[in-house]
Amino acid sequence: MAEFTLKVNGTKYKVEAAADTPLLWILRDHLGLTGSKYGCGIGQCGACTVHVNGESMRSCALPVSAVGKAQVITIEGLSKTGEHPVQQAWHEVDVPQCGYCQAGQIMSAAALLKKNPTPSDADINSAMSGNICRCGTYNRIREAIHVAAKKVKS
Amino acid sequence: MSTSSIQFDRRSFLKVTATTGGGMMLGLSWAASAAEISEAPFMEAMTFNAFVKISPEGVITIMSPNPECGQNIKTAMPMLVAEELDCDWSKVVVEQAGLDSTKYTRQVAGGSGSTPASWKPLRTAGATARQMLISAAAKRWNVSASECSTSNGVVLHTASGKKATYGELATEAAKMEVPKDVALKAVKDFKIIGQSHKAVDNKKIFTGKQEFGLDFKREGMLIGVVARPPAFGMKIKSVNDSRTKAMPGIKQVIRFGNKVAVLGSSTWEVLKGRERLAIEWEIDTKLESSADHDAKMTELLGKSLEKPQRKDGDALAQFEGAHKIIESKFEAPFLPHAPMEPMNFFADVREDKAELIGPTQNPGSARNAAAQVLGIAPEKVSVMMTRMGGGFGRRLNADFAAEAAEVSKLAKAPVKLMWTREDDMTGGIYRPACHYLYRAALDAQGNVKAIHVRGAGLNVGNPLRENNFPAGAIEHFLAEGHNQQSNITTGPWRAPVHNFLAFAEQSFLDEIAEATGKDPVQLRLDWLAKAEKSPVGNFPYKIDRFRNTIELAAKKANWGKAPAGVFQGFSAYFSFNTYVAQVVEVTLEAGQPKIKRMVCAVDCGVVINPEHAINQIEGGLVDGLGHAMFSNMTFKDGVPEQTNYDSYRVIKMGDTPPVEVYFVENELDPTGLGEPALPPLSAALGNAIFKATGIRLRKQPFSLNGLRNV
Numbered sequence: 073m074a075e076f077t078l079k080v081n082g083t084k085y086k087v088e089a090a091a092d093t094p095l096l097w098i099l100r101d102h103l104g105l106t107g108s109k110y111g112c113g114i115g116q117c118g119a120c121t122v123h124v125n126g127e128s129m130r131s132c133a134l135p136v137s138a139v140g141k142a143q144v145i146t147i148e149g150l151s152k153t154g155e156h157p158v159q160q161a162w163h164e165v166d167v168p169q170c171g172y173c174q175a176g177q178i179m180s181a182a183a184l185l186k187k188n189p190t191p192s193d194a195d196i197n198s199a200m201s202g203n204i205c206r207c208g209t210y211n212r213i214r215e216a217i218h219v220a221a222k223k224v225k226s
Numbered sequence: 227m228s229t230s231s232i233q234f235d236r237r238s239f240l241k242v243t244a245t246t247g248g249g250m251m252l253g254l255s256w257a258a259s260a261a262e263i264s265e266a267p268f269m270e271a272m273t274f275n276a277f278v279k280i281s282p283e284g285v286i287t288i289m290s291p292n293p294e295c296g297q298n299i300k301t302a303m304p305m306l307v308a309e310e311l312d313c314d315w316s317k318v319v320v321e322q323a324g325l326d327s328t329k330y331t332r333q334v335a336g337g338s339g340s341t342p343a344s345w346k347p348l349r350t351a352g353a354t355a356r357q358m359l360i361s362a363a364a365k366r367w368n369v370s371a372s373e374c375s376t377s378n379g380v381v382l383h384t385a386s387g388k389k390a391t392y393g394e395l396a397t398e399a400a401k402m403e404v405p406k407d408v409a410l411k412a413v414k415d416f417k418i419i420g421q422s423h424k425a426v427d428n429k430k431i432f433t434g435k436q437e438f439g440l441d442f443k444r445e446g447m448l449i450g451v452v453a454r455p456p457a458f459g460m461k462i463k464s465v466n467d468s469r470t471k472a473m474p475g476i477k478q479v480i481r482f483g484n485k486v487a488v489l490g491s492s493t494w495e496v497l498k499g500r501e502r503l504a505i506e507w508e509i510d511t512k513l514e515s516s517a518d519h520d521a522k523m524t525e526l527l528g529k530s531l532e533k534p535q536r537k538d539g540d541a542l543a544q545f546e547g548a549h550k551i552i553e554s555k556f557e558a559p560f561l562p563h564a565p566m567e568p569m570n571f572f573a574d575v576r577e578d579k580a581e582l583i584g585p586t587q588n589p590g591s592a593r594n595a596a597a598q599v600l601g602i603a604p605e606k607v608s609v610m611m612t613r614m615g616g617g618f619g620r621r622l623n624a625d626f627a628a629e630a631a632e633v634s635k636l637a638k639a640p641v642k643l644m645w646t647r648e649d650d651m652t653g654g655i656y657r658p659a660c661h662y663l664y665r666a667a668l669d670a671q672g673n674v675k676a677i678h679v680r681g682a683g684l685n686v687g688n689p690l691r692e693n694n695f696p697a698g699a700i701e702h703f704l705a706e707g708h709n710q711q712s713n714i715t716t717g718p719w720r721a722p723v724h725n726f727l728a729f730a731e732q733s734f735l736d737e738i739a740e741a742t743g744k745d746p747v748q749l750r751l752d753w754l755a756k757a758e759k760s761p762v763g764n765f766p767y768k769i770d771r772f773r774n775t776i777e778l779a780a781k782k783a784n785w786g787k788a789p790a791g792v793f794q795g796f797s798a799y800f801s802f803n804t805y806v807a808q809v810v811e812v813t814l815e816a817g818q819p820k821i822k823r824m825v826c827a828v829d830c831g832v833v834i835n836p837e838h839a840i841n842q843i844e845g846g847l848v849d850g851l852g853h854a855m856f857s858n859m860t861f862k863d864g865v866p867e868q869t870n871y872d873s874y875r876v877i878k879m880g881d882t883p884p885v886e887v888y889f890v891e892n893e894l895d896p897t898g899l900g901e902p903a904l905p906p907l908s909a910a911l912g913n914a915i916f917k918a919t920g921i922r923l924r925k926q927p928f929s930l931n932g933l934r935n936v
Contacts, residue, residue, distance in 0.1 A: 097494040106441035107434015112647045116871040147434035154433040170296030171431035172566040172615025197880035206566045206616045207296045208848025210882040
């Protein structure tokens with residue numbers, strides 16, 4: 073067990089945990105931030121996606137000891153009021169079915185748009201290839217990313 | 227006074243301001259449903275019935291009784307109530323009801339049955355409350371109720387110009403006599419039903435605030451994982467848990483049956499603790515492999531059945547003298563459900579009662595299974611449903627809820643039991659593996675004289691839906707289905723049996739069309755005409771509805787007129803009282819099929835919430851495509867060989883072509899949509915690939931044939 077100081081959604085937290093504990097379980101069990109989801113535990117489904125220093129990362133495969141001083145942003149901290157362009161676009165397109173994967177999808181989409189504000193379908197398919205939606209809402213996700221891109225532009 | 231104000235961007239539609247005691251102002255906001263205001267403080271709401279509560283401020287709370295697994299029933303059910311209540315949808319707050327058999331019936335997410343089963347009862351609940359509001363207004367104004375009307379949450383008396391909001395009338399109205407035999411609206415008068423309304427939980431989902439089963443937390447609860455046998459057919463020989471117990475955070479290790487639960491205070495600690503268990507396993511029953519399964523099904527397909535599921539005429543005699551026989555065998559593997567949220571449940575078992583909370587498609591069955599394992603009466607078990615991260619039939623089973631209850635009882639503590647992805651994929655319940663043999667006997671003119679289907683499945687029950695079209699159109703029709711016991715546990719998987727039977731059946735119809743030189747759409751229409759003119763035996767489908775659906779799909783996809791290089795495949799299937807017809811289009815790139823478009827026509831009667839209906843159908847097609855192309859579960863000596871999303875391939879965004887959805891418009895009572903769009907897709911795809919490549923795919927997943935969607 074060791075003590076780690078984490079910066080999550082702009083707030084500093086001290087947590088005591090084994091060094092190999094994945095960030096996902098720190099967020100969920102220690103900090104009560106359950107928006108990031110467990111889906112596979114091996115970085116294959118993307119349900120746990122967070123931003124670490126602006127980069128989209130799989131929190132289930134990132135040991136807490138590797139986070140260091142990095143800024144972690146989770147779905148809870150993506151925007152203050154839930155009005156990030158991606159969140160708005162998701163509502164306009166009415167994307168979800170079960171909704172379990174959508175936090176991860178939204179975090180991946182937000183990271184994509186930061187790097188590439190006008191992604192093509194192929195860019196989106198490639199950037200989102202690590203996010204599984206078992207309900208099959210992929211076409212709506214793709215459409216919502218285009219809608220969000222237009223919002224960012226304007 | 228407390229105020230919650232939510233404002234959005236310039237393009238926003240809705241702004242909500244709620245104040246206690248000061249009434250409520252509602253404008254337009256980006257969330258055109260009142261889920262937005264669910265956290266605002268309300269005055270005490272008046273209860274009208276099991277579905278409707280209205281507060282003096284005018285907030286209308288509608289209970290949604292059925293489990294939500296992504297079918298968006300939590301939006302659709304309240305819409306039924308709100309329609310007949312004639313209220314302002316933007317003032318509706320939706321609450322998930324728990325299991326309550328005294329108030330609700332059929333609290334199940336399965337069999338595509340939530341909408342059809344609630345169509346009349348939920349509208350009646352809304353209409354009843356509306357009538358009580360009218361009665362209260364009539365009494366207050368001393369006028370006849372028949373002179374009063376309602377509009378958008380207001381009762382009106384046109385003659386006097388008097389009006390009152392539902393909120394103003396709520397306290398008096400809730401005390402009025404409950405009317406019997408209320409009239410329901412005609413379809414043409416619907417204002418809410420038939421219009422798209424956004425999912426009521428969207429905002430919570432997009433901000434990480436929506437609680438799923440795995441997110442549930444209660445002070446003092448233990449988190450648990452369970453070690454289960456690594457192979458079907460194995461049992462525990464011995465357990466040494468000393469290394470586990472010595473680890474930090476581990477509170478209890480409990481052996482129960484052939485399983486060991488590790489309980490502690492955090493997920494990572496119990497996962498690591500479970501790894502340190504030293505369990506010796508031994509063979510209990512036979513260890514089965516996929517090769518054994520295939521051999522058994524092949525053997526059964528060679529055997530006739532003494533009592534066939536359906537027998538019209540004398541098919542076997544027709545085969546004796548046939549001019550030509552077409553024969554094909556179709557094979558489907560076991561499949562896990564692989565919902566994004568793995569199995570989990572919370573249980574707090576006390577001396578003579580138990581509280582269960584979690585993601586279940588069938589809370590009643592969870593209650594009964596828990597009661598049985600605990601040895602208490604079902605009435606002593608309460609079940610609250612959380613939103614589910616997918617179900618696909620897996621959560622119709624109660625094994626994981628009963629297991630949590632058993633562990634909580636043994637631990638004498640509240641426990642949230644979670645399954646890892648590997649636990650979920652290897653430790654549970656699968657779509658049964660199935661093989662089908664289809665045969666058709668043709669005369670010299672190419673007429674189909676007889677059809678014979680023989681199915682064999684593992685723990686499938688009846689592998690057939692023997693009254694499926696073209697039964698009814700074929701004079702000599704024989705359907706025989708074998709069931710083989712296996713120690714691989716199976717259960718319902720989205721559109722049970724249909725999900726693969728449709729592939730075999732609809733691919734075989736394409737083979738008949740090919741062999742007889744007929745257009746596949748025209749073949750189906752001709753046979754429907756035959757079934758209409760001279761029906762053979764009983765069949766459940768309505769000919770005109772089936773025909774309309776087939777024609778709509780053909781028209782919308784421009785069937786038969788695809789541009790050069792685009793190859794079309796057709797499929798049409800009736801299940802869960804819903805009619806579906808599909809066209810898949812593929813092109814070829816470097817010899818590999820590229821799926822360009824999937825077109826789907828549906829007759830499900832009245833469409834409640836169009837955008838969600840389309841979403842559900844899109845999902846059904848994408849799900850059908852993914853499993854047809856990629857997904858496979860195999861066993862070696864009882865051990866599942868695919869364990870997580872790295873070895874078990876599911877469909878991804880790049881595999882997903884555009885989907886077009888069209889509805890047959892009518893005013894018939896609605897039927898379900900959770901399942902019916904999935905079954906026909908793989909045949910439409912296989913038929914299109916045949917057109918493109920000349921290769922007839924009869925075994926799933928298609929990736930086994932070296933094909934991939936490029």
